Amino acid sequence: xxxxxxxxxxxxxxxxxxxxxxxxxxxxxxxxxxxxxxxxxxxxxxxxxxxxxxxxxxxxxxxxxxxxxxxxxxxxxxxxxxxxxxxxxxxxxxxxxxxxxxxxxxxxxxxxxxxxxxxxxxxxxxxxxxxxxxxxxxxxxxxxxxxxxxxxxxxxxxxxxxxxxxxxxxxxxxxxxxxxxxxxxxxxxxxxxxxxxxxxxxxxxxxxxxxxxxxxxxxxxxxxxxxxxxxxxxxxxxxxxxxxxxxxxxxxxxxxxxxxxxxxxxxxxxxxxxxxxxxxxxxxxxxxx
Numbered sequence: 389x390x391x392x393x394x395x396x397x398x399x400x401x402x403x404x405x406x407x408x409x410x411x412x413x414x415x416x417x418x419x420x421x422x423x424x425x426x427x428x429x430x431x432x433x434x435x436x437x438x439x440x441x442x443x444x445x446x447x448x449x450x451x452x453x454x455x456x457x458x459x460x461x462x463x464x465x466x467x468x469x470x471x472x473x474x475x476x477x478x479x480x481x482x483x484x485x486x487x488x489x490x491x492x493x494x495x496x497x498x499x500x501x502x503x504x505x506x507x508x509x510x511x512x513x514x515x516x517x518x519x520x521x522x523x524x525x526x527x528x529x530x531x532x533x534x535x536x537x538x539x540x541x542x543x544x545x546x547x548x549x550x551x552x553x554x555x556x557x558x559x560x561x562x563x564x565x566x567x568x569x570x571x572x573x574x575x576x577x578x579x580x581x582x583x584x585x586x587x588x589x590x591x592x593x594x595x596x597x598x599x600x601x602x603x604x605x606x607x608x609x610x611x612x613x614x615x616x617x618x619x620x621x622x623x624x625x626x627x628x629x630x631x632x633x634x635x636x637x638x639x640x641x642x643x644x645x646x647x648x649x650x651x652x653x654x655x656x657x658x659x660x661x662x663x664x665x666x667x668x669x670x671x672x673x674x675x676x677x
Contacts, residue, residue, distance in 0.1 A: 447655070489501045559630050580605060
């Protein structure tokens with residue numbers, strides 16, 4: 389039985405998603421909670437591993453339950469409601485799993501499973517995904533500093549021009565090698581399809597980036613927004629960002645901005661009948677890389 393989990397977290401006090409010995413991580417916290425609820429040694433597969441300090445409102449993961457875990461899940465069906473309330477006991481027990489996890493992690497936790505559901509056939513949280521969407525929030529002198537938003541907004545001591553930032557961002561859209569905007573990893577490709585990249589000011593005056601791609605290489609979003617901030621405060625021209633990308637080399641003018649401003653907001657998947665095909669295609673491509 390494969391279960392999909394839709395997850396949100398404040399990454400401030402986590403050392404990223406991936407489980408690490410002796411460190412508090414999102415994966416470790418959730419797997420420990422799942423072990424208390426279902427027993428065994430649960431292992432989550434996630435759509436995108438976020439770095440230390442990065443947040444999520446739309447993270448997706450899946451877990452495969454062994455026979456013993458399925459039995460423990462079914463044994464709690466009476467707490468999930470009777471079949472007379474609609475749906476099978478199994479469906480109800482799966483749906484209530486999210487609340488059971490929340491009960492284990494405690495009141496006002498910094499991670500929550502918002503929804504638990506039976507995964508469609510062929511679904512893989514990581515390999516079936518066709519795109520990921522992030523937002524990045526920047527406060528400047530025009531918006532001012534809000535201490536209540538400090539954990540999810542980067543503050544820049546400058547007046548930024550969001551119009552030229554938006555133009556610069558849009559010029560980078562497409563299939564390209566983004567090595568100049570990534571931290572290199574051995575034998576990992578830096579070719580990505582940037583599907584959307586734009587900036588706007590929200591109702592509070594904070595400048596917000598929308599960044600969507602088929603996948604992201606390490607620190608890519610934070611480097612891209614750092615480059616746009618350099619354009620916004622006049623240190624670079626919009627045309628410079630394309631030139632930097634095309635040279636394929638990182639430059640000191642492009643700073644990787646703080647993790648606090650970055651949030652994974654959405655993961656996109658194809659129609660259910662295409663999930664397995666997409667997962668196979670992605671695995672084959674990763675093997676070739």
